[in-house]
Amino acid sequence: MSTPQGPTLRELAVQALSSTMRGYDLLAPKFDLTPYRTPDRVLDAVTDAVRPLGPFGSGLDVCCGTGAGVGVLRGLCTERVTGVDFSAGMLAVAEASHPAGGGPDVGWVRADARALPFRPVFDLAVSLGAFGHFLPSERPGLFAQVRASLRPGGLFVFPVGAPPAVGSRAYWSLLGFDAAMRVRNALLRPRFIMYYRTFPLPGVLADLSRAGFKARLLPLESLGRRPDGSPRARLVVAAVAE
Numbered sequence: 001m002s003t004p005q006g007p008t009l010r011e012l013a014v015q016a017l018s019s020t021m022r023g024y025d026l027l028a029p030k031f032d033l034t035p036y037r038t039p040d041r042v043l044d045a046v047t048d049a050v051r052p053l054g055p056f057g058s059g060l061d062v063c064c065g066t067g068a069g070v071g072v073l074r075g076l077c078t079e080r081v082t083g084v085d086f087s088a089g090m091l092a093v094a095e096a097s098h099p100a101g102g103g104p105d106v107g108w109v110r111a112d113a114r115a116l117p118f119r120p121v122f123d124l125a126v127s128l129g130a131f132g133h134f135l136p137s138e139r140p141g142l143f144a145q146v147r148a149s150l151r152p153g154g155l156f157v158f159p160v161g162a163p164p165a166v167g168s169r170a171y172w173s174l175l176g177f178d179a180a181m182r183v184r185n186a187l188l189r190p191r192f193i194m195y196y197r198t199f200p201l202p203g204v205l206a207d208l209s210r211a212g213f214k215a216r217l218l219p220l221e222s223l224g225r226r227p228d229g230s231p232r233a234r235l236v237v238a239a240v241a242e
């Protein structure tokens with residue numbers, strides 16, 4: 001749920017009727033008040049899990065939005081941190097909320113993550129809360145773009161939540177959301193690409209491997225465990241295969 005200061009239902013509806021990029025331009029000023037911004041407890045869990053894998057010189061936040069992952073990278077990288085996103089509105093908010101000063105240099109780049117403009121200069125790439133904006137057929141290309149932006153031995157890390165139990169309330173609500181989006185995108189242009197159930201871990205790991213990564217999983221312990229003992233969330237740590 002949004003906070004009372006967050007976007008109204010009407011504003012969210014207008015956003016959802018726009019293209020993905022324009023939708024984020026519209027939402028940008030209030031984005032940090034929505035539940036779509038990655039929560040601090042997830043950012044902290046990611047930071048704690050990645051820190052022992054360092055040190056890192058330069059970092060890249062892919063689909064940075066208002067800069068949640070840039071904040072993580074600023075605490076982990078020593079030289080330079082870059083946020084990349086295709087929404088000018090989100091980047092403007094990000095820049096305003098992450099003023100330069102102390103720690104690594106920070107820069108912002110407007111680009112489509114499916115065509116990243118970087119040479120292999122980064123030691124660490126992170127992406128948070130954005131994979132639902134890519135169709136499964138786009139995933140191999142996206143991973144290849146991140147891979148091409150990393151130095152040999154570089155790491156691409158991102159958290160993945162455990163899927164809700166089949167038949168649970170969360171399961172049905174995500175299924176319903178995706179079904180509504182499919183109907184919307186069949187009927188309306190421009191499309192707004194946002195799906196919850198298009199990022200299954202086995203397919204993701206296979207695509208990472210095909211893109212030249214060697215991936216492993218770390219439990220994000222601070223986010224807790226499910227009744228069956230499995231972690232509620234894990235960190236995918238994908239290393240550029242050398």
Ligand SMILES: C[S@@+](CC[C@H](N)C(=O)[O-])C[C@H]1O[C@@H](n2cnc3c(N)ncnc32)[C@H](O)[C@@H]1O
Pocket residue numbers: 020021024036037038062063064065066067068069084085086087090111112113114127128129130133
């Ligand atoms: C839900 S927001 C997440 C923002 C931020 N990473 C966070 O965790 O709070 C998704 C972001 O992905 C960006 N995005 C979606 N598709 C993109 C693409 N193809 N290229 C670049 N950015 C994209 C949107 O503009 C938006 O800022």
